[in-house]
Amino acid sequence: MADTPGGPGSLHIGSEPTLEEQIAAYQREFQDLDPQVEQIVSALSRLNRRMNVAYGRQTSALGISNTDWEVLKALVLSGAPYRMGPGELAKRLGLTPAAMTHRIDRMVTEGLVTRERDESNRVRVIVELTAEGREKWLEAMRLATVFEEDLLQDLSSEERTALGDVLTRLLRRVEHAQPDAGGRLSDLD
Amino acid sequence: MADTPGGPGSLHIGSEPTLEEQIAAYQREFQDLDPQVEQIVSALSRLNRRMNVAYGRQTSALGISNTDWEVLKALVLSGAPYRMGPGELAKRLGLTPAAMTHRIDRMVTEGLVTRERDESNRVRVIVELTAEGREKWLEAMRLATVFEEDLLQDLSSEERTALGDVLTRLLRRVEHAQPDAGGRLSDLD
């Protein structure tokens, strides 16, 4: 089984055993373990955690939180004019609407977004990216791409293609299936 | 830049665009983006998130939380007699000692661990796995390995080896370096 990640905003990594030590410990405590599978799963999990720490450092260097960053990303990727409702944003980010309300509160005071009622339907609210919010996103992207290129610099173009393909295949397998309580993936389509 | 994950315990995924749509949106909004790099990084992040959702479903099916699961794992992997101090546990899990205190409180009432003072040094506290805690961990591992095997079932043994190797290389690159505020990885050794 893989590591479980720290929270979204945690900026440091607990001192953990090396990957080799950890796999050895798993085999000692749980014989029915395929070390090859465990290697993949644990490396995947650790790699992801490290990357999130790196992203967190970058966004905080820009004076925004990791959570603000997520909202900026969703708005930018929605395309001009960079507007969404709180409900849609919440769904996109996998948050409850309540959490979204609070995030928007914060981000409005930080000047990253504006919130106004939709005059054509006063139930709805429109969250819109400000120029400052868009600029922050661009700065964060510049930092992120530098980091990502550095991370992958030792991989040849062929290796990158192969890695991207394999990961995409795995992703499709998880996305098109839902594990039941027993853990088995059952195809949905 | 990759997706940012939901919290450790979030059990559902926000409805998001497909990977292809998302990469297209990135390219539209940020021209200096290598789609190959973005493919890898985004797939990695999404895959990890989906896997965590699956693990969360499994552990909650066993009646334990994802956070309890992390503590059980650290204790089991420490080896018999499955004892650690709160401080060491906190470091291992990347939590503050304060958070550890609360988790241990909870897990003691759940019967997963015991807490007692170290009589040879009364400042220290010893957290020890109970038989029930160990059994819960084993059950969770059985579920997890089924899930992981299913996830990787379409990969040949050669593909698995190659994937494990590449991920381990990437992991080493991140672990042996720390990104500075500018995002660049700088070797430490």
Next chain:
DNA sequence: AAGCTAAATTTCAGAGCTAAAGAGTACACA
């Protein structure tokens, strides 16, 4: 032996999250 310093853990205050209840608005239908 008394007091000082360091280390480990717990307590406290503040922030963000979830789940559920509440408030406001639009629309359908009599």
Next chain:
DNA sequence: TGTGTACTCTTTAGCTCTGAAATTTAGCTT
């Protein structure tokens, strides 16, 4: 036109985390 119903967002209560202060014990120094 009036009312019910559904939908969207906000509010409230409770939980877990972080960071900092407080507490307890050990070991050293004089």
